[in-house]
Amino acid sequence: MLEQLLIFTRGGLILWTCKELGKALRGSPIDALIRSCLLEERSGDSSYNYDSSGVAYTLRWTFHNELGLVFVAVYQRILHLLYVDDLLSMMKREFAEIYDPKRTVYDEFDDVFRQLRKEAEARAEEMKKSKQLVKPSSVLSGKQGQGGNVRFDNGGNQRSGLAGKDGGGEKDSSEKGRNLANGNANGHVVEQSVVKREENGSLNVGPIDVNKLQGIARRKGGKKSGVVAKKATKEETKKNVTKANRVWTDKPAESKKLDFSDERGDDDVKVEGVDQGESLMDKEEIVTSDSETEEEEEGREDANSNSKKKGWFSTMFQSVHLRAISIAGKANLEKSDLESALNALKDRLMYKNVAEEIAEKLCESVSASLEGKKLASFTSVSSTVKVCYSSPSEFLVSNGEALERILTPRRSIDILRDVHAAKEQGRPYVIVFVGVNGVGKSTNLAKVAYWLQQHNISVMMAACDTFRSGAVEQLKTHARRLQINLFEKGYEKDPAIVAKEAIQEATREGKDVVLVDTAGRMQDNEPLMRALSKLIYVNNPDLVLFVGEALVGNDGVDQLSKFNQKLGDLSPASNARLIDGILLTKFDTIDDKVGAALSMVYISGAPVMFVGCGQLYQDLKKLNVDSIVKTLLK
Numbered sequence: 001m002l003e004q005l006l007i008f009t010r011g012g013l014i015l016w017t018c019k020e021l022g023k024a025l026r027g028s029p030i031d032a033l034i035r036s037c038l039l040e041e042r043s044g045d046s047s048y049n050y051d052s053s054g055v056a057y058t059l060r061w062t063f064h065n066e067l068g069l070v071f072v073a074v075y076q077r078i079l080h081l082l083y084v085d086d087l088l089s090m091m092k093r094e095f096a097e098i099y100d101p102k103r104t105v106y107d108e109f110d111d112v113f114r115q116l117r118k119e120a121e122a123r124a125e126e127m128k129k130s131k132q133l134v135k136p137s138s139v140l141s142g143k144q145g146q147g148g149n150v151r152f153d154n155g156g157n158q159r160s161g162l163a164g165k166d167g168g169g170e171k172d173s174s175e176k177g178r179n180l181a182n183g184n185a186n187g188h189v190v191e192q193s194v195v196k197r198e199e200n201g202s203l204n205v206g207p208i209d210v211n212k213l214q215g216i217a218r219r220k221g222g223k224k225s226g227v228v229a230k231k232a233t234k235e236e237t238k239k240n241v242t243k244a245n246r247v248w249t250d251k252p253a254e255s256k257k258l259d260f261s262d263e264r265g266d267d268d269v270k271v272e273g274v275d276q277g278e279s280l281m282d283k284e285e286i287v288t289s290d291s292e293t294e295e296e297e298e299g300r301e302d303a304n305s306n307s308k309k310k311g312w313f314s315t316m317f318q319s320v321h322l323r324a325i326s327i328a329g330k331a332n333l334e335k336s337d338l339e340s341a342l343n344a345l346k347d348r349l350m351y352k353n354v355a356e357e358i359a360e361k362l363c364e365s366v367s368a369s370l371e372g373k374k375l376a377s378f379t380s381v382s383s384t385v386k387v388c389y390s391s392p393s394e395f396l397v398s399n400g401e402a403l404e405r406i407l408t409p410r411r412s413i414d415i416l417r418d419v420h421a422a423k424e425q426g427r428p429y430v431i432v433f434v435g436v437n438g439v440g441k442s443t444n445l446a447k448v449a450y451w452l453q454q455h456n457i458s459v460m461m462a463a464c465d466t467f468r469s470g471a472v473e474q475l476k477t478h479a480r481r482l483q484i485n486l487f488e489k490g491y492e493k494d495p496a497i498v499a500k501e502a503i504q505e506a507t508r509e510g511k512d513v514v515l516v517d518t519a520g521r522m523q524d525n526e527p528l529m530r531a532l533s534k535l536i537y538v539n540n541p542d543l544v545l546f547v548g549e550a551l552v553g554n555d556g557v558d559q560l561s562k563f564n565q566k567l568g569d570l571s572p573a574s575n576a577r578l579i580d581g582i583l584l585t586k587f588d589t590i591d592d593k594v595g596a597a598l599s600m601v602y603i604s605g606a607p608v609m610f611v612g613c614g615q616l617y618q619d620l621k622k623l624n625v626d627s628i629v630k631t632l633l634k
């Protein structure tokens with residue numbers, strides 16, 4: 001049973017809701033969808049799950065990009081409504097017929113909707129029956145006449161129905177758009193049971209088998225990305241980007257470079273990177289152009305663009321020029337038209353170390369935003385090409401959109417302001433540093449301590465890595481060099497209790513901030529993850545900071561998502577604390593492979609609060625979103 005259906009503009013104006021459903025939704029699922037999905041470039045996702053106020057809703061949606069309209073259906077998660085995508089697709093088509101930007105009331109759509117719903121339900125029922133009669137293992141090749149049960153015509157259109165119904169079941173061309181089987185199979189091998197297509201030819205999959213189909217797509221993409229990964233690895237080797245091996249000894253990790261205790265107060269020791277939002281790294285320094293040979297070709301396409309600096313997107317622009325000419329006469333931009341541009345975008349993002357899953361989601365989101373847009377006329381090939389192939393980049397870059405939005409924190413965390421607020425409450429502000437082994441937790445904790453000191457904030461360090469030998473001494477060295485109090489109880493103590501006692505002592509001594517170091521742990525190590533969630537539960541810190549290496553690609557996403565998942569699952573609290581922010585280390589070693597920042601923020605929704613970019617105490621900066629976006633798309 002549907003709970004609600006509504007149509008609204010991208011600007012947020014609600015044009016139509018289904019009055020006969022009439023139920024008031026519990027919680028704010030639509031607001032949540034807009035905030036978490038549509039505004040954060042997750043609109044390529046197939047559905048959104050909303051859990052709150054004791055309800056579990058599923059939301060599905062479709063866009064009419066040309067008109068700037070959004071169509072959303074809400075239903076109880078427990079139900080598997082097979083017809084929702086089909087219904088939304090038909091509503092989109094019918095509503096487009098009557099839409100007038102000057103109107104805000106569409107009462108006449110009630111009747112249309114009633115009819116569409118009946119049709120969609122009937123087709124879903126028919127599908128269900130035919131599904132039961134088709135062998136579960138049957139897979140169609142997209143060729144005509146397979147098995148007699150379901151077949152594709154020469155144009156790729158799938159005709160629904162059983163053999164006996166075939167003749168009578170065929171509808172005339174005016175009804176073609178409403179035929180569930182509309183679309184273009186393009187010879188792809190797909191499981192036939194739940195395939196249905198939108199009128200623009202794009203593949204749409206019913207709720208039950210979304211994962212299955214995505215799995216197929218991913219497996220296909222997987223091979224490709226393997227090639228890309230190999231290519232990336234080769235290029236990486238060329239550039240000699242290597243990670244220094246960590247040497248494990250029982251001695252504290254002495255870092256001469258980090259010893260600035262003698263020079264403290266000298267003019268050459270500065271932390272302006274953090275304060276003034278200095279450019280994280282100069283793009284000229286970190287980016288090598290990928291497209292040296294493209295300029296001649298570019299000249300042939302567009303004389304005006306000669307003066308512009310060439311980047312990867314202009315390379316893409318040329319390489320797909322012929323394809324663009326072939327689609328220039330079309331009325332609307334379809335998913336298949338964007339395919340090569342989006343594949344190139346995905347490869348590029350992955351080359352820059354964006355995790356594959358995230359790169360895919362971003363491309364789906366771009367695709368969802370561009371599909372259905374009107375193309376320019378055949379005569380203006382150049383602008384058509386731009387719409388089709390440069391638009392993903394324009395979409396992402398010039399309008400300050402997708403990537404920037406992802407990297408810009410949903411909630412801002414101003415540590416200095418919050419430290420002062422805690423001080424007014426007569427308690428220290430507590431930051432817990434968490435992460436896997438060797439990523440730079442202790443070193444960057446010392447950098448944060450140094451940065452706080454520069455702001456006249458008194459700090460206490462708490463040595464709660466009571467697990468790895470040498471960890472306490474390592475922190476002791478930093479504390480001595482920075483002349484900061486260290487609270488430590490040696491090894492094999494419960495880190496949660498050590499942290500608690502440290503906070504109590506800091507409160508007694510009137511310290512402003514307690515920085516809690518924790519043992520590195522693999523995200524799958526359950527006992528250690530349980531100990532960490534206990535530490536967080538017992539001490540309820542102000543900030544849980546995930547320290548991760550900027551070198552990682554897919555791994556970083558796995559680390560961060562599993563940390564969050566384990567912190568949630570293993571916490572004694574029903575409303576567990578998760579990761580609040582990210583500190584990305586070793587940015588100085590990654591050249592232009594800045595994708596980890598994007599992946600980590602996307603997967604966790606937590607902002608990158610600091611970037612570690614060297615082995616000096618002052619090598620701590622703020623993330624420069626603009627610079628990261630430019631680097632990603634260069």
Ligand SMILES: Nc1nc2c(ncn2[C@@H]2O[C@H](COP(=O)(O)OP(=O)(O)OP(=O)(O)O)[C@@H](O)[C@H]2O)c(=O)[nH]1
Nearest residue numbers: 436437438439440441442443520585586612613614
């Ligand atoms: N180049 C570079 N190296 C860094 C950076 N941050 C930390 N390191 C180095 O990374 C190595 C590991 O740092 P640690 O602070 O010991 O890492 P950790 O996460 O505390 O290690 P465990 O306690 O074993 O989990 C050290 O050699 C640091 O000097 C950085 O921003 N850039």
